[in-house]
Amino acid sequence: MEIKFYKPTVIDIPKMQELVKPEVESGKILLRTEDEMATTIRSYTIVEVDGEMAGFTATHIHSPRLAEVRSLIVKEKFRGLKLGKKLVEACVEEAKFYGIKQVLSLTYEKEFFLRCGFIQIEKEDIPEQKIWADCIRCKLFPICNEIAMVKDI
Template sequence: MITLVKANLADIPAMQALVVSEVKEGVILNRSEDEVATNIRSYVLAKEGEKLIGYTALHIHSRRVAEIRSLIVDAAYRGKRIGQKLVEFAVEEAKVLKVQEEVLVLTYTPGFFEKLGFREINKEAIPEHKIWTDCIKCIHFPVCNEVALVYKIS
């Protein structure tokens, strides 16, 4: 049985191990253990028993905008709607936290997010501080092929 649980500090080594290949490929940004620890309350994990099989984070940029980050599902578990459940959890969490307008995502798989109600936006609409705090760390910066999408909070 797969369950979704909030992360704790003891989960960090398994979280770091799960994203190694995607970080090397530049699909997911490298985040240090300290950065993950600082933001541990943002993460939700998908587990099968005690085994970590996926996770994502909901990062709050402002009262108006939150962002889904670092969505990963173990390759052996893909195609089983685990990513969908993680995204839906994050969107619901944004609503509970009273994010006023939208949930942002930058992705190489826009079709996945479009099926969940996200709509593509122009990258120029992304909050400027996002570019200077995250995007500048990316191996693809400044030539980025990610697509920006938002989910409008209703």
């Protein structure tokens, strides 16, 4: 089994959108338009297994202090290979490279992020207000059960 992590190009966007579509439809992941993805394409990391896109995530920088793990997805047939954890680790490493001090995740997968070294915080304690601008676009807003989790790096 060949596993490869790489930075995508805009050519990958349609495949990325197709992969994340079920999670977007369920409301677990926020819809990112093709244009949004194109303007932030450098923040994404893709994982491929035997030539097939297996998942991706994005490291979104909010401020000199805070980055966020966004749009984390692993195709169901590839779950259990620890690809999600490796994608989160890639986000953390990218945040470290840029000198960021803390990584945030707004998630429904508390146990997963605990295993990745994150701790739960109250949403009200999220230090950057810019994050909430995305919430307004969510189909589950204002009734949201996402958990705020952070990792100091």
